[in-house]
Amino acid sequence: MPDTDTDTDTDTDTLKLIVLDMAGTTVADGGLVEQAFSAAAERLGVTPGSADHADQLAYVRATMGESKISVFRHLFGDEDRARRANTAFEEAYFELVAAGRIAPVPGAREAIETLQDAGRTVVLTTGFARTTQDAILDALGWRDLVALTLCPADAGGRGRPYPDMILAAFLRTGAVDGVRRVVVAGDTSYDMLSGVRSGAGIVAGVLTGAHDEEQLTGHGATHVIASVAELPDLIARAEA
Secondary structure (H helix, E strand, O other), X not given: OOOOOOOOOXXXXXXXXXXXXXXXXXXXXXXXXXXXXXXXXXXXXXXXXXXXXXXXXXXXXXXXXXXXXHHHHHHHOOHHHHHHHHHHHHHHHHHHHHOOOOEEOOOHHHHHHHHHHOOOEEEEEOOOOHHHHHHHHHHHOOOOOOOEEEOHHHHOOOOEOOOHHHHHHHHHHOOOOOHHHEEEEEOOHHHHHHHHHHOOOEEEEEOOOOOOHHHHHHOOOOEEEOOHHHHHHHHHHHHO
């Protein structure tokens, strides 16, 4: 069980770069990923309610946080089908966002503002394409909330569980001089893996999204908290 109060292996008073996942961590989407997936799969001939659909949906749930095109490459094999599925998914998700089906996780915006008021740099990351990420930011009024937002294409095309987006945030912001001074927070096992692989000092799992405490700790979470709203206090304790 990870320590929920301190992290003795982290430099104190230096946790200045905070990399946060979006859907499930700072953004509550009410299961829209699964709805958009079902729409995409149906477009490619997968019948809702079929055994194939159930198997594919189980894989989508297990790989929440991964770049969506990577998920579709695994599910549909050839690149053309994967890209068609990804386009259908992004279109369906975009429509759900435009219909007002998302909201901030309670306390998320306040936590981000608290972190920034303390002199920390906050970066928002996603496994969605840039157009979908921008649609979410616009729907929430978050376009100018943080210094930087990243999607897999902004980090060479590799999303989670690779550490590329976290390392891109590290390089682009110049906010800290070592990866141990980075804090990563997310709601999925792939968020945890990417954080561990990046070398981040704190890899915090939140319980507002796809995966439970056992899944988060099993994939490397150094801390587990109920919500991103608790993150400022967690960091303050780590620096004390």
